[in-house]
Each structure stands twice: as structure tokens, then as C-alpha cells.
Amino acid sequence: MSKIAIIGAGQVGSTLAFLVLEKELGDVVLVDCVEGLAEGKALDIMQAGALAGLENGVAGYDDYSRLKNSDIVVVTAGQARKPGMSRLDLLRKNSEIVSSVVKEIARFAPEAVILVVTNPLDVMTYLAYKMSGFEPNRVLGQAGVLDSARLKYFLARECGVAPREISTMILGGHGDSMVPIISQTTVSGKPLIEVLSEEAIEMVVEKTRSGGAEIVSFLKTGSAYYAPATATLTMLDAIVKDSNALLPASACLSGEYGLEDIYVGVPVRLGKGGVKEIVEIDLTDKEREALHKSASIYRESLRVCEKIR
Ligand code: APR
Numbered sequence: 001m002s003k004i005a006i007i008g009a010g011q012v013g014s015t016l017a018f019l020v021l022e023k024e025l026g027d028v029v030l031v032d033c034v035e036g037l038a039e040g041k042a043l044d045i046m047q048a049g050a051l052a053g054l055e056n057g058v059a060g061y062d063d064y065s066r067l068k069n070s071d072i073v074v075v076t077a078g079q080a081r082k083p084g085m086s087r088l089d090l091l092r093k094n095s096e097i098v099s100s101v102v103k104e105i106a107r108f109a110p111e112a113v114i115l116v117v118t119n120p121l122d123v124m125t126y127l128a129y130k131m132s133g134f135e136p137n138r139v140l141g142q143a144g145v146l147d148s149a150r151l152k153y154f155l156a157r158e159c160g161v162a163p164r165e166i167s168t169m170i171l172g173g174h175g176d177s178m179v180p181i182i183s184q185t186t187v188s189g190k191p192l193i194e195v196l197s198e199e200a201i202e203m204v205v206e207k208t209r210s211g212g213a214e215i216v217s218f219l220k221t222g223s224a225y226y227a228p229a230t231a232t233l234t235m236l237d238a239i240v241k242d243s244n245a246l247l248p249a250s251a252c253l254s255g256e257y258g259l260e261d262i263y264v265g266v267p268v269r270l271g272k273g274g275v276k277e278i279v280e281i282d283l284t285d286k287e288r289e290a291l292h293k294s295a296s297i298y299r300e301s302l303r304v305c306e307k308i309r
Pocket of ligand 1: 032120225
């Protein structure tokens with residue numbers, strides 16, 4: 001039975017704990033710095049599980065020593081984006097939180113895989129890699145699965161088909177510079193470029209780019225969590241079941257796609273131990289250029305982050 005720790009019992013963390021229980025992926029330990037929060041959420045989730053006859057455990061603590069023997073630690077601790085909050089403010093706050101959390105992971109769960117969800121994603125994942133001292137394949141971030149799901153949803157709506165008929169992938173950084181791989185996107189098996197006009201594709205991509213911000217503007221406080229938690233569950237499922245699923249993830253590059261010593265969204269094979277392989281798919285020149293541009297934007301945030309540290 002896998003032991004999955006989730007740090008941060010807020011919207012994303014607690015929703016993920018519930019999904020893990022429902023999917024019977026493993027036992028969950030939920031940890032939050034706010035006293036009683038993780039414990040209360042865990043009790044509520046366990047009581048829902050009792051109705052459904054689910055037997056795995058979800059336990060909540062405000063104590064990092066409970067991370068001991070975790071196979072995977074998911075980091076959702078941090079502040080969610082609030083309207084009016086600058087990216088730099090978010091970067092500063094979440095850098096402090098992620099640094100302190102990762103020190104505890106390295107102390108109590110030195111063999112674990114770290115899956116980062118806290119934004120700004122690629123920078124926080126790189127920070128987790130540096131602070132943990134873990135091998136790069138054991139530290140990865142969740143963004144591309146969520147972004148691809150958003151694109152799939154908007155494309156399905158535009159094309160009038162079920163989302164399952166869309167095959168697509170978003171690479172690059174999680175944010176405005178995300179790189180949708182339109183050249184490989186299909187609708188019911190047909191290339192997207194034969195189904196929608198260039199303008200329609202651009203409109204859908206723009207909607208996807210601002211997909212997270214649109215939800216923030218509706219909610220007023222807090223940000224999306226059902227789709228982020230479900231995307232994280234998809235990655236956990238591949239790791240726990242050692243499925244080798246090909247999924248986009250923020251992973252450490254060492255020469256792949258012509259990029260080095262950075263975390264950015266690329267297709268990976270996921271299984272036990274984290275990233276098993278970074279897969280280099282065919283990109284058009286335009287897509288490759290956009291991936292490099294996205295990486296350079298991310299390097300800039302990283303410099304800011306290093307200054308804060
Ligand atoms: N240790 C443990 N928990 C912490 C710490 C810490 N040092 N600092 C903050 N937390 C907890 C908060 O107490 C809160 O319960 O992290 C939780 C964050 O929950 P929410 O504010 O509800 O945020 P959420 O919507 O879950 O988003 C979390 O995921 O998708 C990203 O952008 C999102 O970065 C954000 C993260």
C-alpha cells in the first residue's frame with residue numbers, strides 16, 4: 001500500500017486527499033501548518049469514505065514528522081492567487097513556504113518522490129529540487145496535465161465533440177507562455193488544423209491561457225481546485241501504479257529539447273520513482289521556438305526567486 005503525503009490541506013490538498021481515497025490509490029497523510037485544519041478535513045473525508053465502504057486511511061496532522069515513510073509527497077502548501085496579487089508577491093510568499101516545506105520533506109521522507117503543485121509552478125519545482133538535494137527524476141511538477149485538460153475542454157466545446165475525442169498536449173511553463181502542441185492535436189483522429197480555422201484555434205488557445213485567471217475572477221477569493229486536484233491525481237495514479245503513462249510534467253531538463261538545468265513542461269513517462277524518461281516528440285520550428293521562449297521567461301523568474309532566497 002502506497003503512503004501518499006499531501007502538504008497543504010486547503011482547497012487543492014483536501015480535494016486531492018478525497019480523490020485519492022475514492023480511487024483507493026493509497027493511505028493519505030494530510031499536513032497543514034494551521035492547527036486542526038488537516039485533522040478536521042481528514043475526519044470529514046474518512047466519514048464520507050465510511051458511507052462508500054472505502055477502507056484506506058486519511059489522517060491529518062500539523063506535524064511534519066508524520067511524513068516518515070511516505071512514497072510520494074505532494075506539495076500544495078502556499079497561497080493561492082488572489083485578484084490584484086502581483087506575480088512577484090506570489091513568488092516571494094510561496095518561495096518562503098515551499099523552501100521551508102521541502103526542508104521537512106528531506107528530513108522526514110528522504111526517499112520520497114516530490115510532486116509540486118504550488119504556483120508559480122516551474123519555479124517552485126526547481127526550488128524544491130535544489131532545496132531537497134534529491135535526484136532530478138524524483139522531483140517534478142504538475143501543470144501540463146491541467147493545462148491540457150483545459151485546452152481539451154475548450155476544444156471539445158468549440159468542435160461539438162466529447163472531450164475524450166480530443167488528443168492534445170501543452171508543454172512549456174505554466175502560465176502565459178504555455179506551449180500548446182497544435183501540430184499533434186487531433187479531433188476524433190483528424191488533425192485539428194483540418195477541423196478548425198487558424199483564428200478559431202487561436203481563440204481557444206487564448207481561452208486556455210487565461211483559464212485559471214477566468215476562474216479566479218469568478219471566485220473572487222481563491223483559485224481553481226477541482227481540475228488541479230484531478231490533474232494531480234492523474235499523475236499520482238501513474239506513479240503509484242508504475243504505469244509508464246506519457247504525461248506532460250514540469251521536469252528537469254539536461255539537454256532534451258536543447259534546454260539545460262531548468263524545469264519546464266515536457267512529455268515524460270511516469271512510474272515508480274518519478275520521471276522514468278523525458279520523451280522528445282516532434283515539434284514544429286514555431287513550437288520549439290515557443291518552448292525556448294517559455295523557458296527564458298521562466299529563467300527570469302528563477303533569478304528573482306534566487307534573489308529572494
Ligand atoms: N506548511 C503547511 N501548510 C501550509 C504552509 C506551510 N508552511 N503554508 C501554507 N500552508 C497551507 C495553508 O494553511 C492552506 O491550508 O497551504 C494551504 C493552501 O490552501 P489554499 O489557500 O486553499 O490554496 P489552494 O487553492 O489549495 O492552492 C494551493 O496550489 O494550484 C496551486 O496556485 C495554487 O499555489 C496554490 C496551491
